[in-house]
Amino acid sequence: KAGVTQTPRYLIKTRGQQVTLSCSPISGHRSVSWYQQTPGQGLQFLFEYFSETQRNKGNFPGRFSGRQFSNSRSEMNVSTLELGDSALYLCASSLVEQGPYNEQFFGPGTRLTVL
Amino acid sequence: GDSVTQMEGPVTLSEEAFLTINCTYTATGYPSLFWYVQYPGEGLQLLLKATKADDKGSNKGFEATYRKETTSFHLEKGSVQVSDSAVYFCALRDRGGADGLTFGKGTHLIIQP
Numbered sequence A: 001k002a003g004v005t006q007t008p009r010y011l012i013k014t015r016g017q018q019v020t021l022s023c024s025p026i027s028g029h030r031s032v033s034w035y036q037q038t039p040g041q042g043l044q045f046l047f048e049y050f051s052e053t054q055r056n057k058g059n060f061p062g063r064f065s066g067r068q069f070s071n072s073r074s075e076m077n078v079s080t081l082e083l084g085d086s087a088l089y090l091c092a093s094s095l096v097e098q099g100p101y102n103e104q105f106f107g108p109g110t111r112l113t114v115l
Numbered sequence B: 001g002d003s004v005t006q007m008e009g010p011v012t013l014s015e016e017a018f019l020t021i022n023c024t025y026t027a028t029g030y031p032s033l034f035w036y037v038q039y040p041g042e043g044l045q046l047l048l049k050a051t052k053a054d055d056k057g058s059n060k061g062f063e064a065t066y067r068k069e070t071t072s073f074h075l076e077k078g079s080v081q082v083s084d085s086a087v088y089f090c091a092l093r094d095r096g097g098a099d100g101l102t103f104g105k106g107t108h109l110i111i112q113p
Helices: none
Strands: A005-007 A010-013 A019-024 A031-038 A042-050 A053-057 A064-068 A074-078 A087-094 A110-114 B003-006 B011-014 B019-021 B023-026 B032-038 B044-050 B056-059 B062-065 B075-077 B086-093 B107-112
Touching (some): A019 A087, A031 A074, B003 B086, B044 B062
Parallel strands (some): A010 A110
Antiparallel strands (some): A019 A074, A031 A087, A042 A053, A064 A074, B032 B044, B032 B086, B086 B107
C-alpha cells in the first residue's frame, strides 16, 4: 500500500508570492491534517480536513488555507508569502477523523524556502 | 493550552547503551500520548502510543509508560543501535481533539558505534 505522498518535495518562492502544496493520503484514508515544522517553533498543527470539510484549525493567519477533494486528496495554499513561512510542511492522513486513538501516517513533507 | 516538554539534545550515546528521553506534558483534559520518530529526509513515523493512565506502549524495543500522577511519558530502550539515530518527538492529543497533535521540540539522538 502506497504511503502518503506530497508534491512537490522542494519549493523556492519569493516574498509576496503564493504557493500551493499537494497531499495524497493513503488509499481509503479520509482525514488529512497539515503541520508546519520550523527549527524555532517545532511542529505546529495547521488544519484538518475530513470528507471535504475543514474540521479543526490551528492558530495560523488567514493566509494559510486548504481544501480537500472528493478523492480525499488535499491542497494547502499560502498567500502573500513571508520569510517566516519557510518551513517543512507535513501532511498526515488517517482512516477517520482525528481522535485520540487514530494513528496518523505522515508524508515526507514539502520543504518551502521563501527568499 | 496543551504543551509537551522534552530534552532537545543532541543526545549522544554509544551502541548498546541504555536510552531514556524524558517527556512531560500539560493538558487540560485527559490526553492520549505518542512518540514519533523522524529519520533524515523523511516524515514522522509513529513509534508507540498510550491512551490511558498506566498503559505501556512498546515497539521495536522502545517502551514508554503513561504516568498520570507525574504527567510524564518517558521513552526508554535497553540497548540502542546505530540505526536508532534519529529525532524523537513526544506528542499528545487531547480528548477534546480540536487542535491536532501537540508536539514537543524533538530530541536528536546520535548513536556512535
